[in-house]
Amino acid sequence: MAGNDKELSWRLVPSTCVYCGTGCGVLLEVTGDRLTGTLPQKDHPVSRGALCIKGWSVHEFVHSPRRLTKPMIRKDGELVETDWDTALQAAADGLAGARDGYGPDSVGFFASARCTNEENYLLQKLARVAVGTNNVDHCARL
Numbered sequence: 001m002a003g004n005d006k007e008l009s010w011r012l013v014p015s016t017c018v019y020c021g022t023g024c025g026v027l028l029e030v031t032g033d034r035l036t037g038t039l040p041q042k043d044h045p046v047s048r049g050a051l052c053i054k055g056w057s058v059h060e061f062v063h064s065p066r067r068l069t070k071p072m073i074r075k076d077g078e079l080v081e082t083d084w085d086t087a088l089q090a091a092a093d094g095l096a097g098a099r100d101g102y103g104p105d106s107v108g109f110f111a112s113a114r115c116t117n118e119e120n121y122l123l124q125k126l127a128r129v130a131v132g133t134n135n136v137d138h139c140a141r142l
């Protein structure tokens with residue numbers, strides 16, 4: 001387009017819906033540097049061109065203004081921004097305190113559909129190896 005040197009690129013990126021264990025095939029619409037839509041993969045062996053309503057909106061959480069992008073810690077009942085070292089130390093202290101005070105099974109871990117398989121794998125390792133509990137579940141089952 002004449003006079004418009006900021007013309008946006010558009011492309012489709014094949015991926016997998018993260019909302020449940022079915023693993024439907026999606027095509028993520030990328031406009032410029034943003035996810036702008038989701039289409040079904042018609043040749044996907046699992047979903048064969050179908051998506052449920054969650055799958056059609058799978059791109060929406062990525063740029064949500066409500067998404068947490070910085071570490072937070074609760075002080076005097078209010079969530080306030082902090083640095084990663086402080087937040088991670090507070091989480092580690094809280095988990096260790098619960099485990100030591102009430103036993104490993106006083107702690108439960110809930111994995112997220114918005115994390116990768118590898119991140120969820122690491123979460124269950126943290127639960128089983130570091131804390132010593134098998135209390136692990138996933139939001140897709142809740």
Ligand code: SF4
Nearest residue numbers: 017019020024052055
């Ligand atoms: S589209 Fe629906 S059924 Fe398919 S993986 Fe996503 S949430 Fe599950």
